Amino acid sequence: MPDSTAIARTFLGCLDRCEIGPYPFRHWLLRDMLPVDACSAIDALDVRPPMIGDTQGKRETHNSTRQFFSVEQRTRHAVCDAIATALQGSDVVHRLESLCDVRLAGSSLRIEYCLDTDGFWLEPHTDIGAKLFTMLIYLSQEPGCEAWGTDLYDNNRQWVGTSPYRRNWGLIFVPGPDTWHGVERRPIRGVRRSLIVNYVKPEWRSRHELAFPEQPVG
Numbered sequence: 001m002p003d004s005t006a007i008a009r010t011f012l013g014c015l016d017r018c019e020i021g022p023y024p025f026r027h028w029l030l031r032d033m034l035p036v037d038a039c040s041a042i043d044a045l046d047v048r049p050p051m052i053g054d055t056q057g058k059r060e061t062h063n064s065t066r067q068f069f070s071v072e073q074r075t076r077h078a079v080c081d082a083i084a085t086a087l088q089g090s091d092v093v094h095r096l097e098s099l100c101d102v103r104l105a106g107s108s109l110r111i112e113y114c115l116d117t118d119g120f121w122l123e124p125h126t127d128i129g130a131k132l133f134t135m136l137i138y139l140s141q142e143p144g145c146e147a148w149g150t151d152l153y154d155n156n157r158q159w160v161g162t163s164p165y166r167r168n169w170g171l172i173f174v175p176g177p178d179t180w181h182g183v184e185r186r187p188i189r190g191v192r193r194s195l196i197v198n199y200v201k202p203e204w205r206s207r208h209e210l211a212f213p214e215q216p217v218g
Helices: 004-016 036-043 059-065 071-076 078-088 090-100
Strands: 019-021 027-030 108-116 122-125 131-138 151-153 159-162 170-173 181-183 192-200
Touching: 004 027, 004 078, 004 090, 036 078, 071 078, 078 090, 078 108
Parallel strands: none
Antiparallel strands: 019 027, 027 170, 108 192, 122 181, 131 170, 131 192, 151 159, 151 181
8 A cells, every 4th residue: 555655646746647638627637646555445445336226416415424534434444544735735735736736835635535337317507616626536447447537518508528537547627617527317336436526615514524624735
């Protein structure tokens, strides 16, 4: 299991190699985001996909089943603590600010571990409001997972394309009124696993979701 320094070094390297997509909104595509053994340590977490019905196109439909790299999980699992510590660090935060032209100082780190199964979908939506930054890290490697990426839409909510889904690849965007994204209904044969990383404003109410609720970044 790599420590936070190794995770930060790997992540910073992936930012140096990222691809910028200008349409339908500015976004960044990333590869090899975490050390391979960090991905394996996430695999080993004793977390099972929640048994839920229709999401109604929203994650918050089933808030009680959601998993976060919270203070409790950081205490229990070394990989949760190491990833959170790396993404909390000043080197990573300053590099993201420079890359994405966004100010993150004073925000809080929120990492959600998602395990989505067949029937899951998300309606087109924007992450505006209290979220300053959004990053997805894809983790599955089942046959067919290549079709499980995040769908991108234009301002008319018309589908434009799907981000590439491969294990340890991902997507970054800075939330705004034009950042329409979602997940179209499609078969999921297995578990669609991902991390959703946000830096959120101080007024974020669900403090139990935060990795360091008493320690803003920057």
